[in-house]
Amino acid sequence: MKLAVDAMGGDYAPEKVVQGVELARDEFADTKFILFGKEDQIRKYLKNGERITIVHTDSEIEMGDEPVRAVRQKKTSSLVLAAQSVKDGKTDALFSAGNTGALLAASLFIIGRIKGIDRPGMTTTLPSLAGPQDSFTMLDVGANAESKVKNLQQFAILGNFYSSNVAGITNPRIALLNNGAEEDKGDTLHKETYQALAKDSNLNFVGNIESRELLNGTADVVVTDGFTGNAVLKNTEGTALSLLKLIKHSILDSGVQGKLGGLMLKPVFKVVQDKMDYSKHGGAVLLGVKAPVVKAHGSSNETQIYHALSQLRQMVDTNLTTNLADYFATRSEQNKEI
Template identity: 85%
Template sequence: MKLAIDAMGGDYAPEKIVQGVELARDKYTDLKFILYGKEEKIKEVLKNGERITIVHTDSVIEMGDEPVRAVRQKKTSSLVLAAQAVKDGKADALFSAGNTGALLAASLFIIGRIKGVDRPGMTTTLPALKGPEDSFTMLDVGANAESKVKNLHQFAVLGNFYSANVMGVTSPRIGLLNNGTEEDKGDPLHKEAYQVLSQDPNLNFIGNVESRELLNGAADVIVTDGFTGNAVLKNTEGTALSMLKLLKETILNAGVQGKLGGLLLKPAFKTVQNKMDYSKHGGAVLLGVKAPVVKAHGSSNEIQVSHALRQLRSMVTTNLTKNLADYFASRPTDEN
């Protein structure tokens, strides 16, 4: 099993990317890695080259580059060559922590979409504090700023498949992110999407879900457009980090008694921190393209990179993409 790695993508590339690759390599003996990037920089931080191949690239797609233009013009960049390797069958899956828009463009233009999928959706897994499962899946979280009813319906189908086949949820509860739970809430897009989702007999659609209920396990799959999903995702992540920071600062500023109390509660705080650690589930999956593609945060450290690579390994091992393509092919054509 070979994974194509954009070694130059991310805020701390190539160091944290290479370190994450080595962690995954040491844990999974069935993995091989092809690292695309500036060879001399990769070798500076690479400790052990076992099952790692370096392919030198002359250019890098930067975070500030315009995505489509960068993919078309920087054909020898680390991201483009990594995507091309997957297209050519030299690698089984693609990983990057770099420019999200460029990864989307490379995945669509080079790897291609699964037949029947109008727009692939960026899918992430977040922790749930209550409910039958300890996490939930949300899409789209950034691939499509604007969506039609047909797209939201397909996101529900994609999310349903991912939740059942990757997360192991039986009959996933599908919720539509909205500004109220009532059937007639939202703009015309969401009102129509509600009707379409409720009429699909293959989906366990439970209705609208408000954003304040997401972490309470209101649904196993949350469907939304990419603009809203990305905003909610960043707000959720930011709130979790801010609350943990606030607790720490409050304890440190509470005097001796506060610090002693904090010391006694340290195991409990650690449990909360682990519960809210969204990175343990891996990166964001681009569902709907012809090969597994995972995007990690630009600020990912080596542990988070290794989690994302573990996630890719699981997707390849379970033939997720082929099974998803077969699943879509078996469904009636969506005319909405």
């Protein structure tokens, strides 16, 4: 198995990327890692070159670059050459912690979409604080700022497959993110999407879900457009971090008794922190392209990158993309309106 890694993508690249790759390399003896980027910078952080190959690139796509233009103009960038290696069959999957829009553009223009899928969806796994499962799947979380009913229907099918085959959930409960739980809530897009999902007998559609209920375990798959999904994802992450900081500062500022109490509760806080850390589930998966593609947060450290690479390896190992293409082709036959 060979994984293509955009070593120059991310806020702390290539240092944290290289460190995360080495953690994954040490864990998985059957996996080789092809790092695309500036060789001198990569080697500065590389401790052991076993099963790691460096492909030198002359340029990189910055976080502030316009995605489509960057992919078209920076032909020798680390991201473009990594995607091209997947397209050419030299590597099996693509990882990046860099520019999300550029990764999406490279995946669409170079690797290509699965037949029948109009728009791939960025898919992530978030913690569930109650209910039968410890996590749920949400898509789209950033690939498509605007969506049509057809796109949201396809996201539901993609999410159903991912939840069943990756999370191992039988007949996953699918909900539509909306500003109210009632059937007639929302704008025209959400009302029409509700009706389309409710008519699909192959989906276990449980209705609308409000954002305040996301972490309460009431759904296994949450469908939304990329603009809303990305905003919710960042808000959830920010709220969790802010609450943990508030608790920490409140304890430190509350005198000796407060500090003693905080010390006794430290194991509890650790459990809460681990529960809210969605990065341990891996990165965001771009579902709907012809090869596995995983995007990690730009500020990811080596541990988070390791989890994302582990997730990517699992997708290759289980033939997730091929199985998804077959599944979607079958579902398209069953749902002629898609």
